[in-house]
Amino acid sequence: MPDLIQLTDRSDVTPALRRGLIDCWTEVTGGGTGLAPVLDAIITRLHPDRERLLLALSGAALTGWVTLTRDPNPLITHWGSVNHLQTRPSHRKRGVGTALMTRLHRIAREEMHLDQLHLAARGGLGLEHFCSRLGWREAGRWPKALHLGPNERQDEVLMVLSPL
Incomplete structure (x- = not known):
């Protein structure tokens, strides 16, 4: 630890x-x-x-x-x-x-x-699963919002933890 x-x-x-x-x-x-x-x-x-x-x-x-x-x-x-x-x-x-x-x-x-926490995570990397194991839930998604390269786009996943 x-x-x-x-x-x-x-x-x-x-x-x-x-x-x-x-x-x-x-x-x-x-x-x-x-x-x-x-x-x-x-x-x-x-x-x-x-x-x-x-x-x-x-x-x-x-x-x-x-x-x-x-x-x-x-x-x-x-x-x-x-x-x-x-x-x-x-x-x-x-x-x-x-x-x-x-x-x-x-x-x-x-x-x-x-009272609550928000985060935005890059989709497709397992971060949604990691966060959900800790009590977070997906609140929305921006499809192909992240431009990581000339031909690479990924979703931005919006997550919330509430109540604390």
Whole structure:
């Protein structure tokens, strides 16, 4: 079982940790440009009331991570968005993703006082099944919404966890 650490302030993210997050993301997605600016935006937004970063560690090695964000829109401040669930391929099937999502659920309910969680997952990778085992249900689907390459499109699956 991994050790889980929650970060709520950008000063908690060291340069080495930032590099580890990018390396993990690169492994999960197969690379790509533009990951560093997106990660830097996440780090900049870290705040106990709005955005949290949850890390999974095995010893000193980062094995996975996920973010939880509260929307500032007053109509929907009662729900959170789960984004960037990453588990290093070498650590899959070891409970890292389940541990991250289980702790995230507890943080959302007990610390952020949210009522429900939303996420969007790439269809066709088994993520819907993974999430449904944890109590999530499919709320909708955007057919072929994700453009992953010139001739590759996949559904975006919208999922909800409610009540917390």
